[in-house]
Amino acid sequence: MCIRDRSLTLGGLSKDKYNLLGKEVVARFGSEEIMRLINLNKAGLLKKKSQEFSFLNIFGGSSEWQWWKIKEKFNLIPVQANIETPKDIDYTYSNYAPLSIRLVQSFLESSWADPDSNFGCLLVNLVPGEKLVLASSEALRRRAGGKSVVLVYFVGGVTYAEVSCLRFLSKQTGVEFIVATTQFINGNRMVDAFKDSIDS
Numbered sequence: 001m002c003i004r005d006r007s008l009t010l011g012g013l014s015k016d017k018y019n020l021l022g023k024e025v026v027a028r029f030g031s032e033e034i035m036r037l038i039n040l041n042k043a044g045l046l047k048k049k050s051q052e053f054s055f056l057n058i059f060g061g062s063s064e065w066q067w068w069k070i071k072e073k074f075n076l077i078p079v080q081a082n083i084e085t086p087k088d089i090d091y092t093y094s095n096y097a098p099l100s101i102r103l104v105q106s107f108l109e110s111s112w113a114d115p116d117s118n119f120g121c122l123l124v125n126l127v128p129g130e131k132l133v134l135a136s137s138e139a140l141r142r143r144a145g146g147k148s149v150v151l152v153y154f155v156g157g158v159t160y161a162e163v164s165c166l167r168f169l170s171k172q173t174g175v176e177f178i179v180a181t182t183q184f185i186n187g188n189r190m191v192d193a194f195k196d197s198i199d200s
Contacts, residue, residue, distance in 0.1 A: 007045065007046045007047055011049060011067075012047040012048050012049035013046070013047070013048060013049065014048070014049055015048050015049070018046075018047075018048045021037075021046075022034075022037055025037060035195065035196070036191070036194045036195050039194040039195075039196075040194050043194070045194075070099065074097070074099060074102040074103075074106070075097065075102070076096060076097050076098075076099060076102065077090075077095060077096055077097075078090050078095065078097065086168070089101050089102075089105075089165040089168050089169055091168070092161045092162075092164045092165050092168070093161055097165075098159075098161070098162050098165055100154065100158075100162055101162060101165040101166060101169065104150075104152055104166070104169065104177075105169065107150075108150070108173060108175060147174060147175070147176050148174070148175045148176065149175070149176045149177075149178060150175055150176070150177055150178070151177075151178045151180060152166065152177050152178070152179055152180070153179075153180045153181065154179070154180070154181040154182070155181075155182055156182060156183075156185075157181060157182055157183045157184060157185030157189070157190070158179065158181040158183075158184060158185065159184070159185060159186060160184065160186075163179055166179060
């Protein structure tokens with residue numbers, strides 16, 4: 001996972017590191033792992049710096065991955081983190097706030113009525129992929145016994161830590177979150193999903 005994260009955040013691995021990784025994976029785990037490396041590359045999760053960066057290009061959308069801007073604007077790695085007495089969702093990942101939950105926070109903090117002038121929408125435009133805003137946050141919220149209820153749907157899967165972040169956010173905001181997902185995932189499940197051939 002660290003190599004994949006490094007590839008994503010730095011816009012790819014150097015040609016030498018990329019080739020060395022391939023050799024080491026085959027030497028340690030066997031030639032059957034070549035397909036996994038190819039699939040990670042096709043999905044844009046593992047690439048050489050010289051390649052045009054295509055983050056999850058199998059889903060279409062923007063191919064520009066602006067990690068440093070996203071990290072700063074969404075405050076993904078807060079400077080003033082406090083894990084013992086948490087005041088922010090970053091405690092679940094030991095000083096990292098998941099982007100998925102920061103998107104939910106952005107949604108809650110703004111109306112999203114005017115995508116061109118709304119700060120939340122402008123931030124979301126930094127994230128690659130297709131975007132569709134169906135309605136304003138006020139139109140999507142429903143009152144249930146005096147409490148706002150928001151449905152958060154994770155396509156492709158959600159981690160237990162992200163659900164924990166939503167629980168924490170619920171305590172802070174008074175908003176009840178209903179989580180729907182295609183599956184619960186962890187690092188091993190995600191990497192295992194790339195073992196078999198995928199269509200390009």
